Amino acid sequence: MGVMTFAGTALKNLFSKPVTTSYPAEPAEYKERTRGHIEIEIDQCISCGMCTRACPCGTLSIDKIKGTWTINRFDCIACGFCVEKCPKKCLTMVAGYQEPGGEKGEVTYTKSPEVLAEEARKREEMAKKAAEAKKAMEAKKAAEAAAAAAGEKKDN
Amino acid sequence: MSKRSVIPYGPQHPVLPEPIHLDLVIEDEKIVEAIPSIGFIHRGLESLTDKRDFNQMAYVAERICGICSFGHGYGYCETVEHIMNVEVPDRAKFLRTIWFELSRLHSHLLWAGLMADAFGFENLFYQCWRVREKVLDAIELTTGGRVIFSVNKVGGVLKDITPEMQKMILETLDFVEAETKVLKKTFMNDYSVQSRMKGVGVLTKEQAKALGCAGPFARASGIATDMRMRGYAAYGELDMEPIISNDGDCYGRCEVRIGEIFQSIDLIRQAIAKIPDGELAAVVKGNPNGEYFTRIEQPRGEADYYVRGNGTPNLDRMRVRTPTFANLAGLCETLKGADYADIGILVVTIDPCISCTER
Numbered sequence: 001m002g003v004m005t006f007a008g009t010a011l012k013n014l015f016s017k018p019v020t021t022s023y024p025a026e027p028a029e030y031k032e033r034t035r036g037h038i039e040i041e042i043d044q045c046i047s048c049g050m051c052t053r054a055c056p057c058g059t060l061s062i063d064k065i066k067g068t069w070t071i072n073r074f075d076c077i078a079c080g081f082c083v084e085k086c087p088k089k090c091l092t093m094v095a096g097y098q099e100p101g102g103e104k105g106e107v108t109y110t111k112s113p114e115v116l117a118e119e120a121r122k123r124e125e126m127a128k129k130a131a132e133a134k135k136a137m138e139a140k141k142a143a144e145a146a147a148a149a150a151g152e153k154k155d156n
Numbered sequence: 157m158s159k160r161s162v163i164p165y166g167p168q169h170p171v172l173p174e175p176i177h178l179d180l181v182i183e184d185e186k187i188v189e190a191i192p193s194i195g196f197i198h199r200g201l202e203s204l205t206d207k208r209d210f211n212q213m214a215y216v217a218e219r220i221c222g223i224c225s226f227g228h229g230y231g232y233c234e235t236v237e238h239i240m241n242v243e244v245p246d247r248a249k250f251l252r253t254i255w256f257e258l259s260r261l262h263s264h265l266l267w268a269g270l271m272a273d274a275f276g277f278e279n280l281f282y283q284c285w286r287v288r289e290k291v292l293d294a295i296e297l298t299t300g301g302r303v304i305f306s307v308n309k310v311g312g313v314l315k316d317i318t319p320e321m322q323k324m325i326l327e328t329l330d331f332v333e334a335e336t337k338v339l340k341k342t343f344m345n346d347y348s349v350q351s352r353m354k355g356v357g358v359l360t361k362e363q364a365k366a367l368g369c370a371g372p373f374a375r376a377s378g379i380a381t382d383m384r385m386r387g388y389a390a391y392g393e394l395d396m397e398p399i400i401s402n403d404g405d406c407y408g409r410c411e412v413r414i415g416e417i418f419q420s421i422d423l424i425r426q427a428i429a430k431i432p433d434g435e436l437a438a439v440v441k442g443n444p445n446g447e448y449f450t451r452i453e454q455p456r457g458e459a460d461y462y463v464r465g466n467g468t469p470n471l472d473r474m475r476v477r478t479p480t481f482a483n484l485a486g487l488c489e490t491l492k493g494a495d496y497a498d499i500g501i502l503v504v505t506i507d508p509c510i511s512c513t514e515r
């Protein structure tokens with residue numbers, strides 16, 4: 001059984017500098033992998049919705065037409081599942097925690113006008129193609145029906 | 157006979173790390189009986205299986221507890237992997253073992269600090285947590301989180317520990333080992349510390365067995381139970397023996413946990429020396445269909461996981477039995493006959509984690 005077993009540690013502490021840093025006067029040091037918050041390269045996003053379906057917290061939402069990606073940062077638990085699931089790899093987990101705020105709001109990111117215009121053009125093209133395909137299909141069906149009717153007549 | 161009175165203790169109390177309520181029947185300064193009640197921080201995580209798919213549940217399981225979070229994520233993933241017959245790559249098994257032991261290391265250092273705080277040794281408390289901070293740094297470096305690792309997924313792990321990181325972990329271990337050796341002297345040999353722990357809250361081997369105690373609490377009463385001996389993850393390839401003590405008092409529990417700090421250091425060193433190259437995760441296809449039950453050793457003792465899947469992404473049932481739940485009965489037994497002033501120490505010696513218990 002000993003006494004003064006802590007004296008060495010106590011003395012050492014008296015003469016060494018503090019192990020804590022005085023944040024925020026000294027900036028915090030983050031590791032490379034620190035899961036701080038999510039960032040998005042919005043113009044790469046294809047609005048596929050994989051991230052919104054993956055998120056365990058239902059934090060994310062997207063609007064295909066408006067080209068937006070919305071996150072409620074106060075609901076995000078920084079698990080990184082959305083980053084793993086994104087097929088375009090446009091989401092990244094970056095160091096540095098979410099800043100405190102007065103209220104829990106959502107942050108919306110919108111694609112740049114060029115990308116939006118391009119997407120709208122593509123959508124229109126697709127719609128046109130679809131309409132054409134539909135027309136062709138209908139014409140084909142009509143022709144087939146006519147042919148069948150003609151065949152039937154011949155049989156008679 | 158002097159008068160008996162009932163004193164409510166907790167859920168908000170300066171010595172309690174987490175909310176538990178005890179109704180203490182006392183006679184003079186002695187406790188005659190303790191009746192626990194819990195339920196202050198129930199979050200209903202198990203019933204989230206209705207709304208979250210089995211991959212998302214890995215992140216939910218991890219958040220059952222803020223200290224043994226890695227183990228919960230691991231236990232859940234291992235259970236689902238068994239149901240789906242997924243063969244986890246060897247490297248992933250070793251990485252999981254390393255992280256598991258790092259989490260045990262920080263949990264035990266946290267406990268040592270809380271224990272020091274409970275017997276009124278503030279300086280020692282700060283020293284323990286100073287050492288623990290280095291372990292947290294190693295965890296943050298490798299996983300990106302300090303206490304919530306988020307590296308487990310069904311099928312394997314998400315991140316690798318690179319050779320540079322392994323070197324940093326080994327340096328951290330050297331530091332922790334040297335510092336803990338110094339602190340151990342105070343915990344084990346100091347006269348005043350011993351006067352607070354020796355012979356306090358004795359639980360015999362028979363009592364511990366009858367009450368179904370788990371983990372270091374049971375090992376301190378001489379029961380050699382350690383689920384790691386089951387050889388899950390990479391434990392089967394590492395040398396280890398359960399650390400036990402026959403004292404059954406607070407001193408014995410402290411001895412066991414401090415011994416386990418050194419054991420964890422040894423296990424991580426062995427795992428880093430033996431880690432094979434290879435994939436990080438296996439490909440998982442389909443949904444779990446069937447049921448499985450896993451037992452693992454958390455820092456606080458044996459934790460059990462039960463999962464039942466029905467072939468859809470949403471599980472039928474997920475159930476967790478946590479070590480603190482098993483140890484509450486033992487705690488109430490040790491409280492009987494104890495001094496009122498020792499309650500703080502006795503509650504802390506089971507290393508209670510009420511958040512886990514209530515989920």
Ligand code: SF4
Nearest residue numbers: 055076077079080082
């Ligand atoms: S990090 Fe996790 S919680 Fe946050 S948005 Fe991504 S999936 Fe959702």
Ligand code: SF4
Nearest residue numbers: 045046048049051086
């Ligand atoms: S998963 Fe990626 S590409 Fe798809 S909507 Fe989300 S951020 Fe956009």
